[in-house]
Amino acid sequence: MNAANIIDCLSNLLKDNLTLNSTSCVSQKEREVAQHFCETITKLNECKIFEFEEETTLDVGETSNEYENEDDKNTFYDDNSSGADDEWDSKDNERERHDLSDYSLEYMKEVVAYTDAKDSSGKRRRSWKSVHEKYKRIPAQTYISRFRKYLEQQGTKRQKIQKVDEMVFQMFVEAREKNLMVHDVDIQRWGLKVAKDMKLNEFHASDGWVKNFKGRHGIVSRRVTNIVTKHESANLELIEKSKENFIKDFYTRSSHFRSSQILNTDQVGIEKEVHSTRTLSFGGEKKTFGAVASKHATTHSYTVQPMISLDGKQIGPILLCLQEPKGKMGEIVKQNLFEPSNVVITCSSSGKLTSSLVTYWRDHCLLPSIENKCLLLSDSWSGQNDASLYSKTNCKNKHVTRIQIPQKTTNDLQPLDVYYNRQMKNFIKRIYNRVALDEIPIHMYERNNIIKLVSLVHNQLSAPIFRPMIRYSWFASGLSKIDPSPFSSINEACFPPITSYEKCSVQHCDEGVLITCAFCSKKFCFYDFFVNYHFHG
Structure with a gap:
């Protein structure tokens, strides 16, 4: 690559596109720019391989150009205006549901409440420009109407299911705080009731949903170890x-x-x-017996x-x-x-x-x-x-x-x-x-x-x-x-699993190990520990 050719071409391009005036004095800033061009051309001259990359990206345009014209600046938001298009076909509706899933119900409520705020006369509403300045996550004015519609429908399907989960979990917590016994069928019943109230007719509270619900909230089946009366439960605060x-x-x-x-x-x-009270046995047996002396x-x-x-x-x-x-x-x-x-x-x-x-x-x-x-x-x-x-x-x-x-x-x-x-x-x-x-x-x-x-x-x-x-x-x-x-613990110090494969430490004893002594760390079979009374005074 010839640096002289690059300079000649650059000179010709600048003459064709710029009006050049050489009568003024050269400033320090102009010297620095010239120095930068010189270093760039020198580096290009020394390079042997060149790579050119292009990048395309999506972005949100400026609101002044894309979402409102000059007249909109003095126009206040109104649900009945022609700018709000609430008529979607099925595909558009599905797309909007996907878009709105990025916003929580709380966020939607806050935006709609801010938009609908009235002045002292009770007539005036905020402009779209002021709404967008406060809530920059909203890309277009039409989202206000969409927010309003979904709020009337109590949110998207995913949001409704999440709300069902939250409300059922709250019901579970309240029941356990009262020491009431809860089973899978109760969680299903609560889920169906909440879904019905929210008009979520497609929700069935399946066994899979119950299993996932318990997994999300760390709920497991536990044996009841203490029985209390309702009177005792009511006195929990005391x-x-x-x-x-x-x-x-x-x-x-x-x-x-x-x-x-x-x-x-x-x-x-x-x-x-x-x-x-438990033992390993065969699956499916009708009765499981355990022998005692x-x-x-x-x-x-x-x-x-x-x-x-x-x-x-x-x-x-x-x-x-x-x-x-x-x-x-x-x-x-x-x-x-x-x-x-x-x-x-x-x-x-x-x-x-x-x-x-x-x-x-x-x-x-x-x-x-x-x-x-x-x-x-x-x-x-x-x-x-x-x-x-x-x-x-x-x-x-x-x-x-x-x-x-x-x-x-x-x-x-x-x-x-x-x-x-x-x-x-x-x-x-x-x-x-x-x-x-x-x-x-x-x-x-x-x-x-x-x-x-x-x-x-x-x-x-x-x-x-x-x-x-x-x-x-x-x-x-x-x-x-x-x-x-x-x-x-007892299990770790006296009954570690490895002792199952070892023999008693007493000389000439081939019996399997029962216990590791907490004092001397020796391993003993039942006979040498219990019958011979291994006691540390």
Whole structure:
């Protein structure tokens, strides 16, 4: 490429198209432009390859040229004007529905309300130019009429379906807030009712729509775990208020105690033979059976009463109340009774605690385990509400301050109920399930086996690895502001899946692993853990 030819051609083009006057002085700006042309021509001269590109784009024209003429500037918007064309054929109608789907109903309502605003005389309306200046997303004046039409029809089909979704979800939320039980058929019924009110006749609330509706809002089928009356549901506001007051009172009182002095205790009923309510089996079978050693043991229970502290420890021995036919043990039974160091054993005819057994728990579990004072949280069970139980006189000059957890709130406020008890029960269920599945010849519902199991579970849960888990029970209850997560649960620490493929760590034992000890991390079969009583003192 010859630079001289380019300059000659450029000179000739400029002479033909511009009137050139060379009498004026050359300015600095003109020198800069000339320098820029020089650099451009030099670069072109050095290039060996040239590419030319063209680009086409769609855009919205200026309103002054495309949407209004000079007369329109003084004309105010009117639905009856000839400029608004509301007569569409089916194809145009479908196209406009697509266009209008980009605008929400709220936006359309706002635009129409702004357009229809009147002055003090009640006659004048805003011009299209002023409307467009405020709402630049609207490309043409005719959209105002279209907005108005769709608002009268309650929006496009997609917007109507979205509105159905929102209203049905609101109905679902209101029903669950009242603890009412909801099923798929109720969601379908609500959907059809709302669609009918919105004149959306093509909506059928199909099974697919219900499935997608539940997926969008995170709705799943849940087993009902707590039954409440309508009267209790109506008192939810009072219950929430009592929860707030309790938490406020707790933080006020707890400021006078160390975390090791703040305790929670609770009674937990456990079946003599814990069994799983689910199993793998064949699809389509009419009845699914599960074998247990004793049906009687599945309907009768014993009670344990653990105690934990805010700093993540189990406090003192655990109380075990066995079920004895006459409410007491015979001398022969006492002579053969297994008595571990971490379990205080008592009994009743029902296997449940009585008010006199609360005194027994206080004297044998609580008082020997605290120093000069403690803050005790317990629920509203009447057997432990007597203030004299915790008087300084009856507590051997120790100061026991008790806070009663309000009724109907223990599932949310009691640390043991919120998390710890589930971990303990899960541990026990794991042992029972292995005995049943491997058909180990032992009756876990027998008195000494119950005592041994409670002792071993309580001992394992006292391992340092579970201290964060216990502290989490307080955090999840709202009674601690420190989240100890992450932490190891029972399943992760004692029953990891890998143990299913390993053998017992005891020498010469080829049995499959039941548990990984939370203290020493050794793996044990049922015999070496339970029968041989693997206990850490």
